[in-house]
Amino acid sequence: METIATGALEISESDLVAAGTRRRVYRHPQTADKVIKIFWDDQVPAARRARRRGRWFKSLARFDDNENDYRQFRRVERHFGTAIRCIYRIYGYVETTLGRGLVTEHVRNADGTTSDTLAEHVRKCGAGRVLPALEELFDELARYHVVAKDPHVENVLVRECGGGRLELVVIDGLGDNNVIPFATLSRRLNNRKLMRKKRSLLRHIWRINRETRLEAPSTDIPESHRPLQREMAG
Ligand SMILES: Nc1ncnc2c1ncn2[C@@H]1O[C@H](COP(=O)(O)OP(=O)(O)OP(=O)(O)O)[C@@H](O)[C@H]1O
Ligand SMILES: [Mg+2]
DSSP states (O other): OOOOOTTOBOOOGGGEEEEOSSEEEEEOTTOTTEEEEEEOGGGSHHHHHHHSTTGGGSOGGGGOHHHHHHHHHHHHHHHHOSOOOSBOOEEEEEEETTEEEEEEEOOBOTTSOBOEEHHHHHHHHOSTTHHHHHHHHHHHHHHTTOOBSOOOTTTEEEEEEETTEEEEEEOSOBSOOSSSOHHHHOHHHHHHHHHHHHHHHHHHHHHHHHHHOTTOOGGGSOGGGHHHHHHHHO
């Protein structure tokens, strides 16, 4: 029988909120404001590193998504304080009955439900409402010099704040994956990289929007984004 460390936080599978390819996300058993991110057994950093060619040149830290997110969050928080909403808040580590986990903000809507991913939101509601929020997200990432290597449609959540207001929050893929952290060292390079990520995210949004809302009225897309829409579609 497996022994469980005393004092480990008890988590059951029924607390599962969502799962990605590397991590499972569980409701924190003591507070609805937080979730705990735990690696799948075969995705813990040491296991991933052991499978990679050229692993001897790569530090274990490069395979640790939890630590990379946490480190980036701390860096941004240290420089700009606690008011930042464009990335998820991270509180630290905890031992649980399912292994070590990262305690983070549970990104939720005004009514308390878990926020949809950007992909889910566009599938349900179309692209129209989310585009201004996307502009705000990337403005904020640039303003706070956040290095986000992987802001794709499953790694950005759409928070419904009430009164029709939407806010986008990056919940995965934070930090720099280069050996020399160019984007961390240079705001200019980071901004350029963010612009590229934004365009690729927009392309993905158009694709989902086109596939799921072929009948959507043209007014679905705000006027300011029409030229971009034509460019992406062409
Ligand atoms: N803080 C959070 N609040 C609410 N839901 C979350 C939160 N973090 C993650 N999720 C949900 O869990 C899913 C998986 O989380 P996450 O992207 O961190 O896992 P991952 O395995 O690292 O992802 P990937 O498959 O991109 O490697 C997300 O797509 C999202 O739906
Ligand atoms: Mg993810």
